[in-house]
Amino acid sequence: MSSVVSNVRPPLVTGSKTYHQITEDICSPTEQLPGKGWVLCLLCTLGLLGFGTLAVFFTIWFGIGTWNLNRTIGWGWDITNFVWWVGIGHAGTLISAILLIFRQKWRTGVNRAAEAMTIFAVICAAFFPGIHMGRMWMAFFVFPYPNTRGPLWVNFNSPLLWDVFAISTYFTVSLLFWYTGLVPDFATIRDRAKGFRKRIYNFLSMGWTGSAKHWQRWESLSLVLAGLATPLVLSVHTIVSFDFATSVIPGWHTTIFPPYFVAGAIFSGFAMVQTLMLITRVILKLEDYITVEHIESMNKVIVLTGSIVGVAYLTELFVAWYSGYIYEQYAFYNRAMGPYWWSYAAMMTCNVISPQFFWFRKIRRSIVWTFVLSIVVNIGMWFERFVIIATTLAKDYIPSNWSYYSPSWVEIGLYLFTFGLFGTLYLIFMRVAPVVACAEIKAILKSSGDQYCGPAFAEKTGKINSGLHHDDHGSHEVLHSETVQSDLASSDKSTLAETADDTDVLTEEKNVEDFKEDINFDDGKNDEE
Amino acid sequence: MKRVLNKKVLFGLYDDEEILKDAVKQINKEEAEIMDVYSPFPVHGLDPLLGLTESRLHIAGFMYGITGTTLAFGFMTWVFTCDWSIIFGGKPYFSVPAFIPITFEFTVLMAAVGMVVTFYLVCGLGFGVENPCLDNRITDDKFCIAFDVTHSSQEEVEALSVLLERTSAGEVHTKDI
Structure with missing residues (x-):
């Protein structure tokens, strides 16, 4: 709890809550039977998961020949989706780590759900390079373990291997950070539960008592983990951008990629947090904890990062022209005017124009506008990755190689699979864990x-x-x-x-x-x- | 695994963290020895009152981190200069800039995992651990000051109860844990 109490800053917890009411509001959704809306959502996500599983089996059974990738366009929807999901994951760590270091109290309302989103999004992301390997049961080959082939080690100079390390570290650290924050809240649920539920939460809460020394260590741990996660989150998308930037493909090998990718990741991540939280706060009746203030704060981040992304797009175009390098110039001409002009147009409209609406306070504070724009932003960010990957590859150095690509139903199915997986995991999370960090909200109650x-x-x-x-x-x-x-x-x-x-x-x-x-x-x- | 401490504990429950801090101050003045304080969230400013020294977890974190740095960098160097040298794109075997990303990631991984494991070990927490619970409301909205009265006489226990009540404890109980 901070000693700074503002009399002018709008409150972050409304409804004159007491500590007990906070516990009731946040823990009770885990104690009731799910409502019809939840069951309906779960059926939808399970449906997607079911269809997606079919696509997964199809891919594994027949091989990735079932996809429409060709010799020119070797990366299509798979890597597009990978980068998209990794980007979405970034908001969670940004909220939990960077905003903790900057002492932004509004993070407490949304950090738990955003971190959960990170973890689920990274799982979805990791699925794509895995399935792209063809024989995904051989995925462990990417780790440097003593093997019978020499041992022949992996290529530590390759950005793709850096990515393996970045994503697995990111997943592990996010999971640890998230779970450590959950332990005290699981203890709260445990102490309210009876019977079998009590046994489950007893297991999950690891014997947490709330002792002063434990809290002290817990806070110290949170702070250092936040300190570690901050450069980590920046490094992860930097390394994802290295997958492209260290290559020799015109349109990819640009030095602007790391900051541009990181900004884009935060941009799409916050948009996804908005989409999810706007639904969650209504379903779980958490309007007092996830207030319009929270929504506005996140929209401010969206307009900032969206503008950075916009500037990056324009810089890319300028540098391509200014470089005097015809292949680079053609790559960008092809993006904007080539056969994929529509995806470039979608990217520009959704990512550069749409977030600018958030300069208006009314729109920033409007639930409907926020919801619609958050989805628009994520569509735009998907197109950004598609533009970078598929359209760039489509026209390489040799015109006889030029090709066009559109996904097969299997590739679409795999994308839907990750939607189903993400949705199912998030819905289960909503039922079993406090969606808002209960102890952290209590700690800011007196100041906010x-x-x-x-x-x-x-x-x-x-x-x-x-x-x-x-x-x-x-x-x-x-x-x-x-x-x-x-x-x-x-x-x-x-x-x-x-x-x-x-x-x-x-x-x-x-x-x-x-x-x-x-x-x-x-x-x-x-x-x- | 249910942990039994074989202790008799006298504890008072408070409604607010500010009352709790005042109570601790007053108890300190009367030189009674507090066993522990339990709260539903971290109460800032309580640690110095209880004489708790700063946590050394971050030092442990640094040690784990530096171990990760050394291991990752050392391993890649060994692989590419001694064990199985391969020329990638005409670059030197010992190509330091290319080792930086993995070295960094592994540093963070080691520091984070090491610290979290250490945290649970030193706190005696873990999956399946069941520590004695003084009151179910401590994780909800009550703040608790506990005294170990296993070897105290009846008079001492009563004196402590009075002290707890005087410092505005809403409830005072004893419990064997």
Whole structure:
């Protein structure tokens, strides 16, 4: 819990929650039978999974000849989908790690679900290079283990192998980070559960007690993991971009790729978080925890990263022209004007134009706009990868090789398979784990709950002050951000105690006074973090 | 695996972390020895009051990380300069820049996995571990101060109960764990 309590920043937890209410709201979805909506969603995702499984078997049985890849276009939907899913995964780590380091409290509302999304998205991503190997049961060949072939080691100089290390590290670290955060919340569910459920959550919560020393270590661990995950998340998509950037293909070997890919990944990741959270908050009735403030904050990230992506597209075009290198120039001409012009147009419209709507506050705070645009952005980001991969390969150095590619039903089936897998995993996650980080929300309640902060609180406090102590504090009608804190600090404690009494958290006058002293006017001494 | 500590514990439950911190301050003044404090979320500012020293997990993390760096870089160097040298694209066997990505990833992997494992080991947590629970509401909305009264006399226990009540504990109980 931070000592900084803002009286002007809008609250992140609304509905004047008490600690117990937070537990109830967040844990109760795991304790009830699922609703019709959930079952319907699950049936849909299982349907996709079923159809996708057919495509998987088809691929494995007949080989990747069932795909429409050809000698010129060796990477099609498979690698497009791989990069797309990896990109989507990035928002989770960004929210949980980078925003933790930047002390963005709004992360607490969405970090759990976003991290889960990361893990499921990385599973979906890893599926594609796996199945592209043809004999995916030989996938362990990519790891450097002592083998009977020499031992012949893998090529440590290859960006594809770097990718193996990057993705597997990313998955492992994200999983550990996510699970460590879940342990205290599983303990909360455990202590509310009975019978068989209690035994399950007892197992999952690893014997968590909430001891002060454990919390101290837990926080230390979270912080260092966040510190590790921050460069990691940047490195992962950098390395994915190396898959292209270290090649000799015009349109791929550009130095701008790493930052451009990372920005694009965060862009699409946040869009996917929006899509999921907007549905989740309604189904699980979490509107008090995932507020419009959260949605707006994420939309700000989307407009920022979307603009970076837009600038990157234009830079690419400029550099291709400026390089004077005809193959590079032709690659970009081909992207925009060639047979795949429609995918380039879709990419430009969805990724460059659509996020610009978020400059308008009204649109940023509109649920419908956000939902629609978040889907548009993800369509655009899929097209970006398709443009980079398939359209670039389609016209290589030798015109007699030039080719065209559209996916077979098997390739479409594999993409649907990952949708089914992702959806099923996410739906199960929604039922068995707290979708919002319960303990972390409690920890920010005193600094971000609507009964403690925000313009409404400032106004309320001001009114009480001016009403009761008009002689001393006559200027409370208008509260400016700079003056609120000092006004409150100088006002009578008993006045403030009344405000605190409204929250029903405290009963004793003495404690109320101390509480105010510690919470609102803490000089930061107590705040270790 | 249910853990039995063979202890008798006297504990008070508080409704708010600020009351809890005041209570700890007051108990410290009266020099009673607190066994442990339990809370539903990390309470900042509590550690110095309880005399808890800073966690050394990050030091362990650094050690694991540096081990990962050495292992990854050393292994790739060994493979490409001693064990099985292959020329890739005319580049030198010992091509340091190409080793950087994997070295970095492995550093992060070792540091993260090592730290998490260490965390669970030193905390005595793990799948299947069942630690004694003083009250089910401690993971919900109650803050608990516990005293070990296994070897205390009846008078001492009563004195501690009074102390807990005086520091605004909502409830005071004893439990064998």
